Structure formats: structure tokens, C-alpha cells
């Protein structure tokens with residue numbers, strides 16, 4: 001019973017991870033429709049991923065509003081990594 005519960009949690013984490021990896025492509029509307037709707041349905045039932053995408057979206061729009069500055073891939077990756085570290089802490 002407990003094992004099953006753990007499996008469910010682990011599966012959910014992997015799914016969330018995938019959503020976050022794809023979130024910048026999602027925000028840039030650079031995903032095939034099937035993938036996009038998968039992410040949308042995950043976001044509709046997952047608060048943490050929703051918050052993550054919201055944060056990423058506002059960060060990108062702030063940076064995009066600055067002249068001649070666009071968020072480099074390494075910057076997006078550092079947001080992804082930071083969020084992942086924070087989550088690790090809250091799970092421990």
C-alpha cells in the first residue's frame with residue numbers, strides 16, 4: 001500500500017519534471033499541439049507546475065521588455081535548476 005503510494009508520487013514527479021523541462025518551449029509556443037495539450041492538462045491539475053510556468057512567463061516577459069535583452073538558454077536552465085533544488089529541500 002505504502003509502496004504503491006510512493007510509486008504514484010515518483011511518477012508524478014517525473015511528469016512534473018518533464019513539464020518544467022518543456023515549459024520554455026511551451027511559453028514560446030514552440031511545441032506540437034499534442035505535447036502542448038499534455039502540458040496544459042497537467043498544469044490545470046498541478047499547482048506547483050502552474051506556479052513555475054507563471055514565474056517563468058513573467059521573468060521572460062520582464063526580460064523581453066528590456067531593450068536588446070533576451071533570456072539566454074543558460075538563464076532559463078538556471079531557473080529550472082534552482083526550482084528543482086528548492087523542491088528537493090521541501091521533500092526532505
Ligand SMILES: [Zn+2]
Nearest residue numbers: 016046048049
Ligand atoms: Zn506538475
